[in-house]
Amino acid sequence: xxxxxxxxxxxxxxxxxxxxxxxxxxxxxxxxxxxxxxxxxxxxxxxxxxxxxxxxxxxxxxxxxxxxxxxxxxxxxxxxxxxxxxxxxxxxxxxxxxxxxxxxxxxxxxxxxxxxxxxxxxxxxxxxxxxxxxxxxxxxxxxxxxxxxxxxxxxxxxxxxxxxxxxxxxxxxxxxxxxxxxxxxxxxxxxxxxxxxxxxxxxxxxxxxxxxxx
Amino acid sequence: xxxxxxxxxxxxxxxxxxxxxxxxxxxxxxxxxxxxxxxxxxxxxxxxxxxxxxxxxxxxxxxxxxxxxxxxxxxxxxxxxxxxxxxxxxxxxxxxxxxxxxxxxxxxxxxxxxxxxxxxxxxxxxxxxxxxxxxxxxxxxxxxxxxxxxxxxxxxxxxxxxxxxxxxxxxxxxxxxxxxxxxxxxxxxxxxxxxxxxxxxxxxxxxxxxxxxx
Numbered sequence: 001x002x003x004x005x006x007x008x009x010x011x012x013x014x015x016x017x018x019x020x021x022x023x024x025x026x027x028x029x030x031x032x033x034x035x036x037x038x039x040x041x042x043x044x045x046x047x048x049x050x051x052x053x054x055x056x057x058x059x060x061x062x063x064x065x066x067x068x069x070x071x072x073x074x075x076x077x078x079x080x081x082x083x084x085x086x087x088x089x090x091x092x093x094x095x096x097x098x099x100x101x102x103x104x105x106x107x108x109x110x111x112x113x114x115x116x117x118x119x120x121x122x123x124x125x126x127x128x129x130x131x132x133x134x135x136x137x138x139x140x141x142x143x144x145x146x147x148x149x150x151x152x153x154x155x156x157x158x159x160x161x162x163x164x165x166x167x168x169x170x171x172x173x174x175x176x177x178x179x180x181x182x183x184x185x186x187x188x189x190x191x192x193x194x195x196x197x198x199x200x201x202x203x204x205x206x207x208x209x210x211x212x213x214x
Numbered sequence: 215x216x217x218x219x220x221x222x223x224x225x226x227x228x229x230x231x232x233x234x235x236x237x238x239x240x241x242x243x244x245x246x247x248x249x250x251x252x253x254x255x256x257x258x259x260x261x262x263x264x265x266x267x268x269x270x271x272x273x274x275x276x277x278x279x280x281x282x283x284x285x286x287x288x289x290x291x292x293x294x295x296x297x298x299x300x301x302x303x304x305x306x307x308x309x310x311x312x313x314x315x316x317x318x319x320x321x322x323x324x325x326x327x328x329x330x331x332x333x334x335x336x337x338x339x340x341x342x343x344x345x346x347x348x349x350x351x352x353x354x355x356x357x358x359x360x361x362x363x364x365x366x367x368x369x370x371x372x373x374x375x376x377x378x379x380x381x382x383x384x385x386x387x388x389x390x391x392x393x394x395x396x397x398x399x400x401x402x403x404x405x406x407x408x409x410x411x412x413x414x415x416x417x418x419x420x421x422x423x424x425x426x427x428x
Contacts, residue, residue, distance in 0.1 A: 026236070035281035035284055045263070046263035
């Protein structure tokens with residue numbers, strides 16, 4: 001079992017991930033071309049907040065207020081969001097699916113390395129909830145209407161992945177507890193390589209679903 | 215019983231009120247001086263979205279998509295928010311309590327004029343959910359630390375009320391169905407005057423609770 005501080009760190013990072021996702025999805029909803037699209041992205045934001053609340057509750061039970069557990073991860077997540085601020089509705093849709101999807105895959109992998117209760121909570125709050133269908137529908141319709149945007153969106157998705165990896169590296173360099181959790185959980189470097197391959201594969205599947213080159 | 219179009223108008227106005235409250239509370243959460251305050255205001259936003267979803271569902275059942283029912287009320291509500299954009303955390307807290315509280319009182323009054331099912335739904339989504347305690351705590355602490363801000367916040371609350379009344383008048387002037395609903399529901403001008411007095415009294419109570427002059 002990983003030491004308690006690693007679990008608190010992990011839940012703190014995930015909690016702030018959810019709270020900042022709420023914040024940015026709520027913001028990005030303002031880019032929607034229709035009230036229906038705005039309501040759908042607002043719904044995703046509200047779901048993220050519900051997830052945040054579940055994790056905050058668990059952190060309280062573990063004896064650490066959520067704001068204390070989240071504090072070390074605020075800078076990295078806000079950097080990610082500042083560097084990937086969508087300037088169009090489609091960019092926000094791709095970010096909500098590709099960026100958040102990749103983060104969820106990463107946390108789902110790490111969920112296997114913690115105690116069963118924490119792992120179950122993590123898998124529960126990482127559930128997709130219809131985001132895939134929504135993103136695929138919006139992007140497909142947009143590409144059908146203007147095929148030339150596919151190239152730009154593919155570049156955008158690559159940028160999301162690049163910034164996500166870069167901020168994850170910052171966090172791991174900064175938090176020994178999480179690096180240890182990851183390395184011990186994966187077993188060895190081969191295990192880590194396999195984990196990264198699985199995440200990359202799932203990312204490629206999402207890009208295919210969107211009709212974008214990865 | 216009011217005609218169905220009045221009910222659709224009323225639910226449309228309320229639905230957009232909730233959706234735009236979600237949007238602006240989520241935004242204002244960024245003004246919070248602490249992560250805990252930010253999480254609390256984000257929680258209010260998520261609750262508003264849940265209310266929006268309940269009303270949207272009812273509108274669908276009545277055969278009108280929410281985005282169609284909301285469309286006539288977007289301009290007035292966005293004007294209200296544009297004219298009352300908080301520039302400090304305390305202004306956002308007062309707005310969430312005083313502004314939204316007054317709107318809720320208005321809708322609760324009108325809930326008495328529609329069919330019991332619609333009325334019950336309205337009362338359900340208008341429930342306070344701890345906002346009062348939150349606002350009182352934040353404002354009391356701030357005034358204790360810096361008594362001179364009380365005057366500025368009292369002025370701010372008056373501005374909120376002024377803009378809310380002005381936008382409500384625009385909406386009523388524009389939507390005969392709602393004016394008729396209000397006048398027939400209240401019975402006559404004496405009934406309307408009594409309704410306005412009740413709303414004003416409740417507003418004054420909130421101001422007293424905050425320690426502000428109304």
